[in-house]
Amino acid sequence: MLVRCLYASRPTSQPSASLLSDILDQSRRNNPARGITGLLCYTQSVFVQVLEGDREQVSILLAKLMQDDRHQTVTVLLFEEIAERTFSGWTMGQVNIDLVNPGLLLKYFPKPKLDPFAGTGRTAMAFLMELVATGAIGA
Ligand SMILES: Cc1cc2nc3c(=O)[nH]c(=O)nc-3n(C[C@H](O)[C@H](O)[C@H](O)COP(=O)(O)O)c2cc1C
Numbered sequence: 001m002l003v004r005c006l007y008a009s010r011p012t013s014q015p016s017a018s019l020l021s022d023i024l025d026q027s028r029r030n031n032p033a034r035g036i037t038g039l040l041c042y043t044q045s046v047f048v049q050v051l052e053g054d055r056e057q058v059s060i061l062l063a064k065l066m067q068d069d070r071h072q073t074v075t076v077l078l079f080e081e082i083a084e085r086t087f088s089g090w091t092m093g094q095v096n097i098d099l100v101n102p103g104l105l106l107k108y109f110p111k112p113k114l115d116p117f118a119g120t121g122r123t124a125m126a127f128l129m130e131l132v133a134t135g136a137i138g139a
Contacts, residue, residue: 002085003055005062006078006125008116009047009071019070020094027092036061037085039093039128039137041114046097047071048116050128052085077121086129093137100136 013019020042031037036053049065051058066074087093097105102112108127109119116124131137 001055002052002082003058004078004080004082004086004125005051005058005076006121006128007049007051007062007065007074007076008124009049009065009074010045011042011047011071012069014044015042015047023070024092024094030061031091034061037087037090037092039087039090039095039131041095041097041128041131043097043114046114046116048077048097048114048124048128050087050125052082052087055081073117075117077116077124086132090137095131095137100131104130104134104136 011019023040027038027040031053034053034057036051036057038049038051041048051061062076065071097114105112105114105127107130108123109115114124114127
């Protein structure tokens, strides 16, 4: 049975290019065998990640993520059963939110800034779906 988990966290230090590439390398190495797909969004102060896959596999990864000291305050925004994946094309896509058109952020948030801790999980998810629709996701 497929689930989707959306969480937000705070990087323990400003995410450098090498930190992000380490995380994405790990994700792309591990996720295919576990049937996990998703998207990692980041700014200088926040991570938002969506994980899709088998309920047990997503739960195991979430437990690992909570132990990872590269980020803190891991906060689950949504955990829901899904009929189909939205991010099936990405073992782990990535989006630097600092480069996203501010108009897209204003569509969903009070300011042109991603603050998933302040809003609802549904709003954050709608924003991520818009990133898919507008082709903003890097491989
Ligand atoms: C923001 C963030 C996102 C991550 N996403 C994933 C992921 O999608 N898949 C994954 O296997 N590890 C991910 N990790 C790394 C895990 O926390 C953990 O270090 C890794 O799965 C351990 O892999 P290993 O068993 O190959 O050493 C992420 C870490 C951070 C900080």
